[in-house]
Amino acid sequence: MSTTPVIEVERLNLTYGDFHAVKDLSFEVRPGELYALLGTNGAGKTSTLETIEGHRTPTSGTVRVFGHSPADRQAVRPRMGIMLQESGFSPELTVRESVGLIGKLTRRTDDVDRVIDIVDLTRKAGTQVGQLSGGEKRRLDFATAVYGTPELIFLDEPTTGLDIQSRDHLWNAVDRLRENGSTVVLTTHYLEEAQQRADRIGLMHQGVFHRQGTVTELTRALPAVIKFTLTAPAPALPLQATVAADGSARIETFNLQKDLHLLLAWAQDNALELGELSAGPTRLDDVFRAIES
Numbered sequence: 001m002s003t004t005p006v007i008e009v010e011r012l013n014l015t016y017g018d019f020h021a022v023k024d025l026s027f028e029v030r031p032g033e034l035y036a037l038l039g040t041n042g043a044g045k046t047s048t049l050e051t052i053e054g055h056r057t058p059t060s061g062t063v064r065v066f067g068h069s070p071a072d073r074q075a076v077r078p079r080m081g082i083m084l085q086e087s088g089f090s091p092e093l094t095v096r097e098s099v100g101l102i103g104k105l106t107r108r109t110d111d112v113d114r115v116i117d118i119v120d121l122t123r124k125a126g127t128q129v130g131q132l133s134g135g136e137k138r139r140l141d142f143a144t145a146v147y148g149t150p151e152l153i154f155l156d157e158p159t160t161g162l163d164i165q166s167r168d169h170l171w172n173a174v175d176r177l178r179e180n181g182s183t184v185v186l187t188t189h190y191l192e193e194a195q196q197r198a199d200r201i202g203l204m205h206q207g208v209f210h211r212q213g214t215v216t217e218l219t220r221a222l223p224a225v226i227k228f229t230l231t232a233p234a235p236a237l238p239l240q241a242t243v244a245a246d247g248s249a250r251i252e253t254f255n256l257q258k259d260l261h262l263l264l265a266w267a268q269d270n271a272l273e274l275g276e277l278s279a280g281p282t283r284l285d286d287v288f289r290a291i292e293s
């Protein structure tokens with residue numbers, strides 16, 4: 001597989017009048033990876049993605065997609081599938097007609113019924129878009145990413161409004177696309193999805209990367225947390241902990257396994273029960289919360 005980046009962004013700047021929305025942003029997306037561009041509200045994710053997709057011109061800096069400028073639409077457009085937050089299909093068209101239209105617009109070839117089946121709308125193929133539910137419309141939006149199995153796929157908040165079955169279904173379809181070699185760029189506010197699925201994450205805040213790396217790289221800078229409640233008077237804890245008046249205790253650690261073992265051995269030796277015990281690695285949520293603190 002080629003190692004030439006699918007997307008290269010170098011010192012990208014975007015301004016809206018006096019407002020500097022994206023500041024000297026540089027990153028690349030490698031072939032076959034799932035890259036999640038995450039961030040706080042107004043961080044500049046959509047502005048960045050719109051530039052990569054060719055809808056916006058950089059104020060300065062360069063963006064290359066498959067080695068081309070995104071402005072070179074003929075070279076780039078047929079190779080990328082873009083699932084926007086809302087695709088704006090005409091409400092009068094049926095699902096089948098709308099999916100057919102994707103083929104005409106992208107100039108990719110595919111079997112319309114195959115695509116309708118992948119997005120799980122076979123029973124609604126003859127239904128007008130205006131009569132679809134919110135979740136069904138979202139699944140139709142996903143057809144733009146699936147049609148013709150494009151090499152590069154943008155998923156902008158793909159699972160917003162989807163029930164759990166539809167989410168699982170969508171992610172299974174994304175897995176199939178990746179097995180076929182597609183590269184995926186994801187934005188989402190569901191951090192769990194990014195944590196489970198992204199190979200790498202770019203975490204934006206106020207126009208710049210707050211952090212970039214794998215989930216492990218992002219989370220290892222923060223401690224894991226052990227929580228429990230002391231239900232009876234206890235001797236001194238074997239670890240540094242914050243204990244509230246109601247007996248709820250919190251231990252932060254960079255060595256979860258060792259410290260958890262120490263704590264459980266202490267509880268056992270003192271015949272203590274640790275109520276509501278939970279222990280877990282640092283989650284992406286914690287990295288997010290740490291941005292503004």
Ligand SMILES: Nc1ncnc2c1ncn2[C@@H]1O[C@H](COP(=O)(O)OP(=O)(O)OP(=O)(O)O)[C@@H](O)[C@H]1O
Pocket residue numbers: 016019021039040041042043044045046047048
């Ligand atoms: N057309 C525009 N004119 C002026 N300011 C804009 C325009 N588009 C975006 N902005 C501003 O640029 C900043 C970045 O916006 P952008 O939509 O890229 O952020 P985002 O990271 O996608 O945010 P969110 O998670 O809230 O969707 C915001 O402060 C926004 O108000």
